[in-house]
Amino acid sequence: MKKPRLVLISPKGPLYRHRGGIFGRGLRYMPQTFPTLAALIPEDVPVELCCYDEGTESINPETLEADLVGMTVITGSAPRAYELAAVFRRRGIPVVLGGPHITLVPDDARPHADAIVQGLAEVSWPKLLRDWQAGNLQMDYHEQPPHTLRSPPPDRSVLPRRKYLTDAVFEATRGCHHSCEFCVSPAAWGRNVWFKPVEHVIEDIRRHGGKRIIFVDLNLISSRTYALELFHALQPLGIKWFGLSTSRIAEDPELLDACARSGCSGLLVGLESIDPAALKDMNKPFNHPEAYAELVQALHRKNIALQGCFVFGNDGESPEVFEKTARFAVEAGIDLPRFAISTPFPGTPLFQRLDKAGRILHRDWGKYDGQHCVFQPLGMTPMEVEQGSERAWKLAYSFSGCARRIRRSPVSLPLALVTNLSYRRYAHHLHKFYTCDWGLARPGLCP
Numbered sequence: 001m002k003k004p005r006l007v008l009i010s011p012k013g014p015l016y017r018h019r020g021g022i023f024g025r026g027l028r029y030m031p032q033t034f035p036t037l038a039a040l041i042p043e044d045v046p047v048e049l050c051c052y053d054e055g056t057e058s059i060n061p062e063t064l065e066a067d068l069v070g071m072t073v074i075t076g077s078a079p080r081a082y083e084l085a086a087v088f089r090r091r092g093i094p095v096v097l098g099g100p101h102i103t104l105v106p107d108d109a110r111p112h113a114d115a116i117v118q119g120l121a122e123v124s125w126p127k128l129l130r131d132w133q134a135g136n137l138q139m140d141y142h143e144q145p146p147h148t149l150r151s152p153p154p155d156r157s158v159l160p161r162r163k164y165l166t167d168a169v170f171e172a173t174r175g176c177h178h179s180c181e182f183c184v185s186p187a188a189w190g191r192n193v194w195f196k197p198v199e200h201v202i203e204d205i206r207r208h209g210g211k212r213i214i215f216v217d218l219n220l221i222s223s224r225t226y227a228l229e230l231f232h233a234l235q236p237l238g239i240k241w242f243g244l245s246t247s248r249i250a251e252d253p254e255l256l257d258a259c260a261r262s263g264c265s266g267l268l269v270g271l272e273s274i275d276p277a278a279l280k281d282m283n284k285p286f287n288h289p290e291a292y293a294e295l296v297q298a299l300h301r302k303n304i305a306l307q308g309c310f311v312f313g314n315d316g317e318s319p320e321v322f323e324k325t326a327r328f329a330v331e332a333g334i335d336l337p338r339f340a341i342s343t344p345f346p347g348t349p350l351f352q353r354l355d356k357a358g359r360i361l362h363r364d365w366g367k368y369d370g371q372h373c374v375f376q377p378l379g380m381t382p383m384e385v386e387q388g389s390e391r392a393w394k395l396a397y398s399f400s401g402c403a404r405r406i407r408r409s410p411v412s413l414p415l416a417l418v419t420n421l422s423y424r425r426y427a428h429h430l431h432k433f434y435t436c437d438w439g440l441a442r443p444g445l446c447p
Ligand code: B12
Pocket: 010, 011, 012, 013, 014, 015, 016, 023, 028, 030, 031, 032, 033, 036, 037, 055, 070, 071, 072, 073, 074, 075, 076, 077, 096, 097, 098, 099, 100, 101, 104, 117, 119, 120, 121, 122, 125, 171, 183, 184, 185, 216, 217, 218, 340, 345, 346, 368, 369, 370, 371
């Protein structure tokens, strides 16, 4: 008998989409959402599974065959998810929505779905699939899994490897115990952290066989004890890895040493601002701008490159902040500086504060992508913030800025070249996304 067809879709957003998007293949690694959901499908629910990432390929919802559609939704892709959902539901195909945006604002999503999954899906997803098979799909699924995630290893074969820079993408933890005002993680999942048993993570990496891997964990050092255990277990594998941490790693020589010995080659750290007052406002008091240059040196001494992320549009900033921050990033030797515009994702304390003050300009979620200014800044216009952010990108990724970084970078020359040139391309394409009103119903118009 023919198995029912389960289709999973990651909808496109203005910046992240096949054709015309800004994330070239050089910046795309395989997200773990579908490999994780695929591995969670219970054996007693036989399905033919098809996964589509609209960031890498185009789909036609009018003709796509499906018996059940599931979509993963981040805020920037919510309008497209709702648009697709309307087409599938008109065709009589039930739609399930899950992911960060659905967890942050479930009321926003319910009218567009037959079922929504809030939070982690390790328990809810198998339950939902069994309900669906029994013809008893519910509207709300919200069961939280235990803090030790003993789920089966992700099935990376469900997405086409060739469409990504790499599929050597892993996850050891989920969540973060800090509470930065703007961050989606504490708002969506609470200040909870889930851990995969270290031996499961190691087994997954061994089985994959990749020697250069990426961890997507939001803060790998959320638990020092777990991080030390993981780093010690990674060491014998002889791999190189890239991941995310906070600046606090530099304050802990034992942890930093274990991290370096485990093969860490690069860390993405949210530096956010060079202004201590802005950091205090965003509840990130453990970042110390006066110590950022020392952070770079401490990491470089261990052959670890730093991808340092800054946000603009914070209260108290003036138009000089853009050049000042970009110059600071180049002079401090940050290997890959990144700039975003502070984004009040719905459901976060930042959104609530700005909304209360009447400073949210619109709820056009498609523009909640970290590169559009969707709120009224203090002392600048939204356009000044967007243009200033673009200037910061261009300044940091000028040829001289790139050359200076590449000379000092602890990573290999080809890698430093590829990453710098990919971000240079990003910097020089950003303007297209500001001048264009990205029309969902008007594909092909922009840019
Ligand atoms: C890979 C990734 C990307 C990829 C692709 C994302 C995508 N889906 O489009 C790229 C590089 C394109 C990207 C871009 C951005 N991203 Co991003 N990204 C990630 C990252 C690092 C990993 C995702 C992942 O693999 N997670 C592991 C899987 C297993 O977890 P999960 O996706 O949450 O899925 C679980 C549950 O949520 C649930 N679930 C999720 N979807 C579904 C769907 C169904 C049907 C069901 C049943 C369950 C379910 O089940 C899973 C198992 O429990 C996450 C952080 C993270 N660690 O999660 C951020 C994250 C998703 N990104 C985020 C942000 C802010 C951005 C950017 C704005 C950053 C920027 N300034 O450029 C852009 C936006 C681009 C756009 N579309 O406009 C935020 C989400 C914000 C929000 N409100 O939606 C996150 C959470 C990081 C953070 N804390 O800020 N990102």
